[in-house]
Amino acid sequence: MASNTIITSNDSLMRGNAELFRSGRFSDMTVDCGSRSWKLHKTIVLVQSDVFESVCEGGFMDTGESRVVLHDDDESAVAAMLFYFYHSTYDAERANTLRYALLLFHVKVFHVAEKYCNTALSKLAIEKFNDAVQTAWHTDGFADAVREIYATTTCKDNDLRRAAVAVAKAHASVLFAECQGETKFKRVASETPAFTAELVQAMASCPPTSPPIVEAPTVHDQHVADLPADHGHPARPILSGWTPPASLDEPEKRVYRCPSCKVAFTAQI
Numbered sequence: 001m002a003s004n005t006i007i008t009s010n011d012s013l014m015r016g017n018a019e020l021f022r023s024g025r026f027s028d029m030t031v032d033c034g035s036r037s038w039k040l041h042k043t044i045v046l047v048q049s050d051v052f053e054s055v056c057e058g059g060f061m062d063t064g065e066s067r068v069v070l071h072d073d074d075e076s077a078v079a080a081m082l083f084y085f086y087h088s089t090y091d092a093e094r095a096n097t098l099r100y101a102l103l104l105f106h107v108k109v110f111h112v113a114e115k116y117c118n119t120a121l122s123k124l125a126i127e128k129f130n131d132a133v134q135t136a137w138h139t140d141g142f143a144d145a146v147r148e149i150y151a152t153t154t155c156k157d158n159d160l161r162r163a164a165v166a167v168a169k170a171h172a173s174v175l176f177a178e179c180q181g182e183t184k185f186k187r188v189a190s191e192t193p194a195f196t197a198e199l200v201q202a203m204a205s206c207p208p209t210s211p212p213i214v215e216a217p218t219v220h221d222q223h224v225a226d227l228p229a230d231h232g233h234p235a236r237p238i239l240s241g242w243t244p245p246a247s248l249d250e251p252e253k254r255v256y257r258c259p260s261c262k263v264a265f266t267a268q269i
Contacts, residue, residue: 021086034075077108101141
């Protein structure tokens, strides 16, 4: 006798979940946070959060529908978490993040993911934070993110803390440059001793590498060279030194310094 074969399409399942989230059809629980309310499904939500399962077991309405009111959570971060339950990802634009910068938003999503015990969402928030910080480390948004990270996490061995420290270490010469004057990042660093202590420990355990090799100067007679793309200052560095080749087979090297922060770069001629 031929056996029945059930073929499950992951794409079809995801489309179905997305439609349930959009329409609220067949919902048997409601989540309220701030000014928003979501019609959801226990079979999707409770299996992804032990916290929601415990809350729902504590009080059912007469109609058989559970209502969970979240009083102390960020509305946009909660929206992203609930969206994730149905889509296995989250979208900053869908979560309405206009109130604050993208880096801070990912930190807030990480916080609710940790609070409601969804490890997969915590990891995704860190990944999105790491992607976004590559082009936003020099903005006030990074300073806001650092403050939020150290205000909402207590464990030193925390992946999000390590990510923030790694970024600050990689760009410390610019973030702490005297020529920058008083910046929001410097204020946050001075007001957040735990962050500063972990940054100092990271830099002491593995000192920054030597200045990177950049392209040969593009305008030799003016003694200037192009800065590395990730340096953060648009100005070209000024020639400040010269190292003769050790042999005929080795190239000549020139040392340049950024006129804004005095960071040195080496160029092979």
